[in-house]
Amino acid sequence: xxxxxxxxxxxxxxxxxxxxxxxxxxxxxxxxxxxxxxxxxxxxxxxxxxxxxxxxxxxxxxxxxxxxxxxxxxxxxxxxxxxxxxxxxxxxxxxxxxxxxxxxxxxxxxxxxxxxxxxxxxxxxxxxxxxxxxxxxxxxxxxxxxxxxxxxxxxxxxxxxxxxxxxxxxxxxxxxxxxxxxxxxxxxxxxxxxxxxxxxxxxxxxxxxxxxxxxxxxxxxxxxxxxxxxxxxxxxxxxxxxxxxxxxxxxxxxxxxxxxxxxxxxxxxxxxxxxxxxxxxxxxxxxxxxxxxxxxxxxxxxxxxxxxxxxxxxxxxxxxxxxxxxxxxxxxxxxxxxxxxxxxxxxxxxxxxxxxxxxxxxxxxxxxxxxxxxxxxxxx
Amino acid sequence: xxxxxxxxxxxxxxxxxxxxxxxxxxxxxxxxxxxxxxxxxxxxxxxxxxxxxxxxxxxxxxxxxxxxxxxxxxxxxxxxxxxxxxxxxxxxxxxxxxxxxxxxxxxxxxxxxxxxxxxxxxxxxxxxxxxxxxxxxxxxxxxxxxxxxxxxxxxxxxxxxxxxxxxxxxxxxxxxxxxxxxxxxxxxxxxxxxxxxxxxxxxxxxxxxxxxxxxxxxxxxxxxxxxxxxxxxxxxxxxxxxxxxxxxxxxxxxxxxxxxxxxxxx
Numbered sequence: 001x002x003x004x005x006x007x008x009x010x011x012x013x014x015x016x017x018x019x020x021x022x023x024x025x026x027x028x029x030x031x032x033x034x035x036x037x038x039x040x041x042x043x044x045x046x047x048x049x050x051x052x053x054x055x056x057x058x059x060x061x062x063x064x065x066x067x068x069x070x071x072x073x074x075x076x077x078x079x080x081x082x083x084x085x086x087x088x089x090x091x092x093x094x095x096x097x098x099x100x101x102x103x104x105x106x107x108x109x110x111x112x113x114x115x116x117x118x119x120x121x122x123x124x125x126x127x128x129x130x131x132x133x134x135x136x137x138x139x140x141x142x143x144x145x146x147x148x149x150x151x152x153x154x155x156x157x158x159x160x161x162x163x164x165x166x167x168x169x170x171x172x173x174x175x176x177x178x179x180x181x182x183x184x185x186x187x188x189x190x191x192x193x194x195x196x197x198x199x200x201x202x203x204x205x206x207x208x209x210x211x212x213x214x215x216x217x218x219x220x221x222x223x224x225x226x227x228x229x230x231x232x233x234x235x236x237x238x239x240x241x242x243x244x245x246x247x248x249x250x251x252x253x254x255x256x257x258x259x260x261x262x263x264x265x266x267x268x269x270x271x272x273x274x275x276x277x278x279x280x281x282x283x284x285x286x287x288x289x290x291x292x293x294x295x296x297x298x299x300x301x302x303x304x305x306x307x308x309x310x311x312x313x314x315x316x317x318x319x320x321x322x323x324x325x326x327x328x329x330x331x332x333x334x335x336x337x338x339x340x341x342x343x344x345x346x347x348x349x350x351x352x353x354x355x356x357x358x359x360x361x362x363x364x365x366x367x368x369x370x371x372x373x374x375x376x377x378x379x380x
Numbered sequence: 381x382x383x384x385x386x387x388x389x390x391x392x393x394x395x396x397x398x399x400x401x402x403x404x405x406x407x408x409x410x411x412x413x414x415x416x417x418x419x420x421x422x423x424x425x426x427x428x429x430x431x432x433x434x435x436x437x438x439x440x441x442x443x444x445x446x447x448x449x450x451x452x453x454x455x456x457x458x459x460x461x462x463x464x465x466x467x468x469x470x471x472x473x474x475x476x477x478x479x480x481x482x483x484x485x486x487x488x489x490x491x492x493x494x495x496x497x498x499x500x501x502x503x504x505x506x507x508x509x510x511x512x513x514x515x516x517x518x519x520x521x522x523x524x525x526x527x528x529x530x531x532x533x534x535x536x537x538x539x540x541x542x543x544x545x546x547x548x549x550x551x552x553x554x555x556x557x558x559x560x561x562x563x564x565x566x567x568x569x570x571x572x573x574x575x576x577x578x579x580x581x582x583x584x585x586x587x588x589x590x591x592x593x594x595x596x597x598x599x600x601x602x603x604x605x606x607x608x609x610x611x612x613x614x615x616x617x618x619x620x621x622x623x624x625x626x627x628x629x630x631x632x633x634x635x636x637x638x639x640x641x642x643x644x645x646x
Binding site: 013049 | 448451452455567568569570571572574575576578579
């Protein structure tokens with residue numbers, strides 16, 4: 001797919017921002033020490049990257065899905081952590097509010113998130129409910145003007161730095177599976193809300209992930225998001241859009257690793273010549289480039305399908321995520337292989353990219369879940 | 381109040397530089413960028429716009445593809461853009477170029493509160509002549525090498541960056557200022573800026589539109605009319621990487637002499 005001049009410019013601008021602002025020093029510091037870089041968060045907020053695909057009337061930039069994919073791609077080419085910073089408010093955090101928030105909720109919660117003033121995270125997964133979110137046990141029981149929320153969410157990206165969480169809980173205890181689940185906007189400062197210790201992760205260090213525990217949390221009924229008992233479908237739809245973002249992240253990270261591999265193959269000399277003179281090396285680079293390009297085109301096609309509300313958009317997003325994230329894991333592994341022993345050393349960026357992309361076949365639906373989604377569609 | 385910013389599309393010299401047989405740059409085969417100092421000039425104008433709400437107009441002289449650069453600057457925040465373009469203008473040196481741009485600015489009209497911003501110099505010719513010559517032709521006061529600009533009423537307080545220090549002077553509008561990179565950090569684009577402003581109309585001023593301008597002498601523009609002729613352009617041979625010698629003075633001296641002997645220098 002050939003990008004329009006407008007999208008080319010948007011892509012170039014994302015690249016310039018990432019390369020200039022998210023320096024190697026920041027990346028390495030976050031990878032070593034974890035935590036969160038507020039300075040870069042404020043910068044991405046200042047330029048509206050936190051609200052790229054959120055409409056202008058709700059504090060966003062009014063961009064399309066393609067621009068959103070380009071942002072994820074270019075930011076993750078430099079460092080996946082930056083991509084995830086900008087992705088969350090656009091996708092999992094802002095998505096449910098955009099889909100079914102009322103006007104007051106959109107102005108109160110979505111607009112500040114789009115402007116990067118507040119952070120909203122998405123809390124669906126539970127210790128016993130991952131690929132099967134319908135088995136969740138978090139409950140919300142009506143009590144006058146309030147719902148009383150009890151339960152535990154886990155692996156919530158951004159929870160330790162969040163102002164609000166979109167929380168899914170069972171409101172109809174007589175129902176099972178996806179039925180009887182509702183969405184709530186929960187202020188993280190409410191009494192009874194607490195976060196677990198940030199998880200020690202393999203990669204994506206610098207965007208903290210933890211449990212959120214709810215103990216008799218009183219959530220006002222005004223913060224019920226969407227219709228009662230109908231939250232599950234919204235979660236699934238939000239995840240469709242999120243999958244496009246993750247697929248674009250994978251393409252960007254693979255591109256970053258590929259560029260490192262090319263530079264290394266040209267610079268590293270063995271047996272008196274650069275290692276890329278060996279066909280075993282140059283063919284590997286050719287395969288990597290081809291697979292990245294194939295994934296990129298699939299991602300752009302899925303973005304275009306979303307922008308045009310095409311009937312197969314959700315399936316294409318799943319296909320893009322499945323293909324691009326598996327590809328990125330393979331390509332980052334090959335990039336390390338081309339670096340030889342140096343690729344195993346933390347001084348080389350491919351080592352970090354390899355760890356960062358590993359989560360991409362897991363979060364927002366594993367590769368196996370994507371295959372369920374795709375096969376259901378092609379066999380219906 | 382209107383701010384004109386003169387900008388130039390230049391070859392990206394971080395890539396490969398290509399030269400035609402006749403000594404001119406082969407611009408078509410090279411990637412282009414917006415001249416870096418001009419980006420600082422645009423940013424300075426946008427900062428004044430943020431503060432005072434004035435109109436910012438970007439002006440360039442160049443071939444039709446320079447339109448892409450103007451669209452980028454409108455996405456960045458410029459209100460409108462003017463492309464001065466015509467075969468008759470091609471190959472102009474700084475004397476001819478400043479004459480044409482001065483004519484275009486005169487044609488657009490310069491009011492009492494208006495300011496013209498330019499970058500200090502372009503990275504292709506490196507002359508730093510066009511800005512000052514435009515000011516001369518428009519009979520405007522000029523302040524070069526601006527590293528800080530503040531507007532106080534109808535005067536601008538400008539800090540000039542000189543080789544051995546700063547000079548701060550006040551200048552009455554209308555005036556022309558040339559900007560250096562120390563002035564500011566050009567902003568990034570926003571997606572909203574691109575979506576809303578990229579497709580806005582661009583004003584094109586061609587030869588027909590400008591030939592009767594009083595500031596333009598049609599016999600001294602373009603390649604033929606330019607007093608400067610390029611004798612020769614070439615890509616200088618690349619220097620090899622340097623090498624630092626280490627160790628005792630005696631060891632280093634020995635190594636140095638050995639190297640010089642090897643290269644038949646001594």
